[in-house]
Amino acid sequence: MTRTPPITVAVSTVIFSLRxxxxxxxxxxxxxxxxxxxxxxxxxWALPGGWLDPAENLEETASRTxxxxxxxxxxxxxxxxxxxxxxxxxxxxxxxxxxxxVREDVSLATQQHNVAWxxxxxxxxxxxxxxxxxxxxxxxxRNKVGYSRIAHGFLPDLFSLAxxxxxxxxILGRRLDPANFRRQVENSATLIPTDEFRTxxxxxxxLYRYNHDVELADRGPLPHGKTRP
Amino acid sequence: MTRTPPITVAVSTVIFSLRxxxxxxxxxxxxxxxxxxxxxxxxxWALPGGWLDPAENLEETASRTxxxxxxxxxxxxxxxxxxxxxxxxxxxxxxxxxxxxVREDVSLATQQHNVAWxxxxxxxxxxxxxxxxxxxxxxxxRNKVGYSRIAHGFLPDLFSLAxxxxxxxxILGRRLDPANFRRQVENSATLIPTDEFRTxxxxxxxLYRYNHDVELADRGPLPHGKTRP
Numbered sequence: 001m002t003r004t005p006p007i008t009v010a011v012s013t014v015i016f017s018l019r020x021x022x023x024x025x026x027x028x029x030x031x032x033x034x035x036x037x038x039x040x041x042x043x044x045w046a047l048p049g050g051w052l053d054p055a056e057n058l059e060e061t062a063s064r065t066x067x068x069x070x071x072x073x074x075x076x077x078x079x080x081x082x083x084x085x086x087x088x089x090x091x092x093x094x095x096x097x098x099x100x101x102v103r104e105d106v107s108l109a110t111q112q113h114n115v116a117w118x119x120x121x122x123x124x125x126x127x128x129x130x131x132x133x134x135x136x137x138x139x140x141x142r143n144k145v146g147y148s149r150i151a152h153g154f155l156p157d158l159f160s161l162a163x164x165x166x167x168x169x170x171i172l173g174r175r176l177d178p179a180n181f182r183r184q185v186e187n188s189a190t191l192i193p194t195d196e197f198r199t200x201x202x203x204x205x206x207l208y209r210y211n212h213d214v215e216l217a218d219r220g221p222l223p224h225g226k227t228r229p
Numbered sequence: 230m231t232r233t234p235p236i237t238v239a240v241s242t243v244i245f246s247l248r249x250x251x252x253x254x255x256x257x258x259x260x261x262x263x264x265x266x267x268x269x270x271x272x273x274w275a276l277p278g279g280w281l282d283p284a285e286n287l288e289e290t291a292s293r294t295x296x297x298x299x300x301x302x303x304x305x306x307x308x309x310x311x312x313x314x315x316x317x318x319x320x321x322x323x324x325x326x327x328x329x330x331v332r333e334d335v336s337l338a339t340q341q342h343n344v345a346w347x348x349x350x351x352x353x354x355x356x357x358x359x360x361x362x363x364x365x366x367x368x369x370x371r372n373k374v375g376y377s378r379i380a381h382g383f384l385p386d387l388f389s390l391a392x393x394x395x396x397x398x399x400i401l402g403r404r405l406d407p408a409n410f411r412r413q414v415e416n417s418a419t420l421i422p423t424d425e426f427r428t429x430x431x432x433x434x435x436l437y438r439y440n441h442d443v444e445l446a447d448r449g450p451l452p453h454g455k456t457r458p
Contacts, residue, residue: 006283009236009313009323054235058313082311082325084287089290092283096311096323131259142392147376 007092011061012049012130014080014099014137015072018154019117026166030135032070033126037227040090042129045118047134052083054078060080062098062133070115074100074225076153088129095128101153121173145171149190152186152210160198160205218227235320240290241278241359243309244301244326247383247399248346253373257348258370260363261299262355264343270356272348276363278324285310291327299344302327305382307433309366317358326358330382350402352371374400378419381439389427389434390414 016029033045048069052061066072077100084094113153118124120138123131144150151167165181185191192212197204247256262274277298281290288306295301313323324406347353349367352360373379380396394410414420419440428432 007238007281009238010443052236052313055315056325057315074346079310082287083309086286094281094287094323094325096313127378201425222299 002095009052009093010049010093010095011052011065012047012060012095012097012133013062013066013074013077014047014097014134015070015074015102016068016099016137016141016154017117018167026171029122029138029170031123032072032115033042033118033123034069035116035191041125044127045124045130046118046127047097047130048115052096058096059098062100063095066100070099072100072102074102076101076150078118080133080140083129095133097137099140101150103154106183107137142171142173149210149211155210158194158196158207158209160207162205164191164208233414236323239274239278239322239324240281240287240294241324241326241362242291242295242306243276243326243372244295244299244303244305245328245362245383245395246346247367248359256399258350258367258399259346260349261301261344262347262352264300264345264357266343272450273356274345274353274359275356276326276359277344281325287325288327291329293324295329300328301331303331305330305379307371309362309369310455312357312358312362324362326362326366328369330379331438332385369401371400384439387423387425387436387438389406389436391434395438 015031017030017032019030020027032048034048036042036044036046050061050065050068052058053064056064060081062077062105063073066074071191077098080097080099082096086092088095101156108144109212121132123134125131126134141150145168153166154167155163162178164185165176165178168181169176191208192211194207194209198207244260246259246261248259249256258295261277263277264273265275267271277295279290279294279297281287281375282293285293291306292302295303309326309328311323311325315321317324321382349363352363354360355363370379374397380393380400384392390411391407393414394405397410398405418435421440422435423436423438425436427436
């Protein structure tokens with residue numbers, strides 16, 4: 001008796017990063033997409049991912065396909081949701097979707113011709129239900145920034161309060177009052193001031209580092225993967 | 230060429246309800262479990278669930294297996310997490326786990342001999358990784374009660390403030406000050422006082438109903454399933 005597999009499992013990842021374009025006022029939330037080279041949806045852009053390898057845990061497949069398609073290693077990786085509606089693909093595919101944050105200084109592997117960064121809030125029509133998935137990931141990110149220190153996943157080790165405020169502004173999509181923001185952050189005790197300053201066109205800005213005693217985001221009793229908060 | 234399916238997809242549900250035992254001080258968080266009638270783990274208790282039907286969406290399989298195994302229809306149903314570690318079952322199984330709340334007044338289908346309620350905080354050793362899954366669901370419930378109106382998923386249409394406080398106490402595992410609790414709830418504007426009272430041994434308690442203009446829990450742009458909040 002031949003059993004054909006009616007349902008297959010894929011793992012995809014929404015990778016957010018803040019990227020600054022020349023001349024733009026502040027950074028924007030961007031994500032890398034991969035152009036599909038085969039049907040279905042050949043030629044359309046899609047989230048990086050691949051089939052679940054029977055020998056790998058879900059998070060391992062997420063990390064591996066992420067590295068293979070984009071050359072990126074995330075600073076934060078968390079399961080987002082399992083998307084499994086009947087009509088979302090010609091065959092029945094359940095996609096376990098992860099979301100990841102990468103710091104501003106990373107670059108895509110230069111060999112990858114079919115990978116490019118897109119503004120997360122102004123995407124073209126993507127393959128499958130991937131527009132819907134990105135919308136949900138954006139909602140989760142905006143939600144989480146309110147009750148966790150997830151914003152630090154976008155920043156290098158040392159950053160100014162203005163850098164941190166720009167991250168919040170990009171995520172929330174609105175300007176924040178600098179004085180109020182400084183007060184709130186200083187009261188929260190999640191940052192440690194250093195003796196280093198950034199100098200440049202403006203007056204010197206003190207650099208802070210993240211208090212590593214505090215978790216980036218509380219994920220409860222779930223196992224912690226390859227993250228370095 | 231014969232392709233054998235190396236990975237299968239199951240859907241299971243953690244169903245929380247508050248149940249009151251004679252003589253106990255307050256209600257406890259209970260969940261129904263199903264005794265397995267075949268290997269692996271024959272004879273052990275496990276979460277209700279079953280294989281994903283290729284013709285059903287994930288949430289439809291969750292609702293159907295829930296009804297088939299326990300006869301219950303939930304007041305709240307939400308995806309919890311996808312568990313897919315390599316060693317969690319003899320064959321490779323990815324379990325999409327939902328969590329559900331049911332009101333106190335429901336009963337299990339009486340025909341079901343292999344279904345019973347267990348105290349969620351004092352479980353025996355369950356099949357597979359189901360103890361770990363229940364722990365995670367409890368963590369999510371306790372977390373969510375702090376920033377949403379999820380507690381109402383345990384209550385009937387009309388309830389007293391003492392009923393509501395008991396729900397919070399059972400979820401959080403600690404006593405709350407009645408006067409403080411009343412003040413906080415009244416300030417939140419999520420309850421509508423009715424003209425009905427519960428009479429009994431104590432002085433009459435005013436009954437409230439839930440303000441249906443407010444969502445039970447914000448799930449963002451995800452599709453809303455068969456819930457009746």
